[in-house]
Amino acid sequence: MHRIKTVLLREWAEAARIKMVLFSIVFLPLFMTGFATYLVWQGRSLPPQGQAVLLNTALIYFFVLPVVIPLSIAAYSIVGEKEQGTLEPLLATPIRDWELFLGKALAPVVPGLLLSWGAFGAFLLATWVILGAISAEVLSLPWLLSIFALAPLLALFAVFVTMIVSSRTTDTRAAYQFSSLAVLPALIPLIVYSARLTAVNLFFVGIEAGILLPLNVITFYIAVKLFHREEILTRWK
Amino acid sequence: MIETAGLTRKFGDVIAVEDLSFAVSEGEIVALLGPNGAGKTTTVRMLSCLIAPTAGRAWVGGYEVHQDPTAVRAIVGVLTETPGLYKRLSAQHNLRFFAELYGIPDPDRRIEKYLRFFGLWARRDEPVAAFSKGMRQKLALARALLHEPKILLLDEPTAGLDPESAKSVREFIAELKGEGRTILLCTHNLPEAERLCDRIVLLRTRLIAEGTPEELKRRLFGSRVVVELANPRPEIVEELRLPGVKSAEHSDGKLWVEVEDPRFVNPILVRRLVELGAEIISVREAETSLEDVYHELMEGDSAQD
Ligand SMILES: Nc1ncnc2c1ncn2[C@@H]1O[C@H](COP(=O)(O)OP(=O)(O)O)[C@@H](O)[C@H]1O
Ligand SMILES: [Mg+2]
Numbered sequence: 001m002h003r004i005k006t007v008l009l010r011e012w013a014e015a016a017r018i019k020m021v022l023f024s025i026v027f028l029p030l031f032m033t034g035f036a037t038y039l040v041w042q043g044r045s046l047p048p049q050g051q052a053v054l055l056n057t058a059l060i061y062f063f064v065l066p067v068v069i070p071l072s073i074a075a076y077s078i079v080g081e082k083e084q085g086t087l088e089p090l091l092a093t094p095i096r097d098w099e100l101f102l103g104k105a106l107a108p109v110v111p112g113l114l115l116s117w118g119a120f121g122a123f124l125l126a127t128w129v130i131l132g133a134i135s136a137e138v139l140s141l142p143w144l145l146s147i148f149a150l151a152p153l154l155a156l157f158a159v160f161v162t163m164i165v166s167s168r169t170t171d172t173r174a175a176y177q178f179s180s181l182a183v184l185p186a187l188i189p190l191i192v193y194s195a196r197l198t199a200v201n202l203f204f205v206g207i208e209a210g211i212l213l214p215l216n217v218i219t220f221y222i223a224v225k226l227f228h229r230e231e232i233l234t235r236w237k
Numbered sequence: 238m239i240e241t242a243g244l245t246r247k248f249g250d251v252i253a254v255e256d257l258s259f260a261v262s263e264g265e266i267v268a269l270l271g272p273n274g275a276g277k278t279t280t281v282r283m284l285s286c287l288i289a290p291t292a293g294r295a296w297v298g299g300y301e302v303h304q305d306p307t308a309v310r311a312i313v314g315v316l317t318e319t320p321g322l323y324k325r326l327s328a329q330h331n332l333r334f335f336a337e338l339y340g341i342p343d344p345d346r347r348i349e350k351y352l353r354f355f356g357l358w359a360r361r362d363e364p365v366a367a368f369s370k371g372m373r374q375k376l377a378l379a380r381a382l383l384h385e386p387k388i389l390l391l392d393e394p395t396a397g398l399d400p401e402s403a404k405s406v407r408e409f410i411a412e413l414k415g416e417g418r419t420i421l422l423c424t425h426n427l428p429e430a431e432r433l434c435d436r437i438v439l440l441r442t443r444l445i446a447e448g449t450p451e452e453l454k455r456r457l458f459g460s461r462v463v464v465e466l467a468n469p470r471p472e473i474v475e476e477l478r479l480p481g482v483k484s485a486e487h488s489d490g491k492l493w494v495e496v497e498d499p500r501f502v503n504p505i506l507v508r509r510l511v512e513l514g515a516e517i518i519s520v521r522e523a524e525t526s527l528e529d530v531y532h533e534l535m536e537g538d539s540a541q542d
Binding site for chain 1: 338
């Protein structure tokens with residue numbers, strides 16, 4: 001645990017010195033919360049049903065946020081080590097492969113989730129100010145499950161995929177591009193809700209989680225498999 | 238402290254290291270000397286459990302690399318081929334990170350000790366990006382030493398440094414030798430190997446020769462004696478066919494005589510020269526540079542290929 005924390009803190013210290021990363025962790029939450037709030041503002045005089053539709057759309061932003069924030073940190077995570085040649089001395093320490101992997105995977109996910117949940121809190125506050133009350137819709141089980149269960153699954157998936165992709169390339173930009181793959185599962189609710197195919201409901205949240213859980217297990221397995229010292233040093237070029 | 242037996246590593250069809258067997262005893266500093274691509278880095282990586290051997294075995298500090306990789310990593314300090322530092326982080330921050338990974342108690346004091354030792358204390362808070370190559374190499378050495386390993390694997394510590402920094406890095410290594418650490422030093426720099434190391438292992442994929450610098454020289458060239466004469470006479474070499482004399486040449490008024498064992502042969506040689514009417518000014522041992530030995534061995538090896 002101690003070594004995982006050590007890796008995690010170093011990742012943060014380094015990420016905090018990269019402009020691109022700072023941009024995404026400061027600007028993105030502000031921007032997304034602003035947009036979601038704007039939707040609520042627009043619908044402030046609509047009947048409750050109309051407001052529910054708008055809120056459904058607003059939820060999308062809180063799916064995108066926990067996926068996109070970690071991406072910018074994760075893409076750098078391995079490519080940065082390779083560019084600086086730091087993997088070899090790192091792997092020469094007594095750290096275990098899985099400890100390193102977990103430290104690297106959690107480093108982007110934790111701030112991504114905390115910022116997203118913070119943004120969600122700000123959004124709740126804004127709806128309370130605008131509508132005079134927090135809509136029961138937003139505090140319903142499907143919403144809360146979406147924010148607190150689906151979003152972490154989406155974020156983890158994105159990070160696992162990014163780590164696999166960036167382990168295969170030395171070019172940060174290529175890593176960013178390929179890791180757009182990682183956003184795909186987050187796009188499903190985005191499409192479903194913005195096309196208004198369904199409102200946020202338990203059934204849909206269940207299906208999405210049912211897909212994501214095994215998907216996460218598989219990508220985690222692949223990523224850990226790839227995360228062996230030998231592989232990292234001799235194949236990750 | 239370090240021992241390998243038939244250590245072999247292949248990358249696909251490329252054989253990087255083949256059937257390498259050598260040993261380094263406690264407190265010894267041994268050079269792994271060889272040209273680029275000789276397999277030095279590959280050997281160090283196998284010894285630090287970063288890659289697995291294709292065949293053969295290795296023991297480091299009593300642990301078998303394949304069975305106890307984590308134990309080996311904990312007792313070995315590695316200076317990798319490139320310094321490998323986090324450029325955005327300060328010197329101190331870099332060391333603290335590694336100190337945590339090695340689980341060093343009281344890391345601050347240890348970090349201060351080594352930053353001072355390498356003359357980097359005043360610049361501890363600067364990001365490594367601002368450091369010169371020499372400073373980075375010293376910081377990387379500090380990192381390798383941080384957990385006070387008994388065994389050090391140094392991969393080309395002076396490669397790519399300006400002469401000034403290379404010299405100071407060599408001085409640090411000489412100082413470490415004084416502390417009784419066991420050091421395996423990879424280098425393609427002969428004078429460095431000769432100056433710093435007790436023994437040299439000559440490697441080019443396979444082990445080519447092994448011994449102290451003196452042994453290597455003697456094995457190849459025997460000993461050479463230079464005799465300076467007041468009345469030089471080139472024909473005299475013809476009359477020096479004595480037991481124990483391997484060859485004799487005359488040039489610039491001096492005799493160059495290759496002998497088997499100078500302690501026995503020199504007195505006989507001198508007596509013979511006096512009998513022949515030579516007036517001897519001086520008799521001394523000729524210097525053979527290790528460079529000659531190195532080239533001779535490497536050429537001999539490629540002739541076999
Ligand atoms: N990861 C690798 N993949 C393929 N070939 C490698 C790899 N590492 C080293 N080699 C090959 O192994 C040989 C020895 O390399 P190396 O150990 O780096 O030599 P040295 O450190 O003595 O210069 C070279 O031919 C090199 O190309
Ligand atoms: Mg090398």
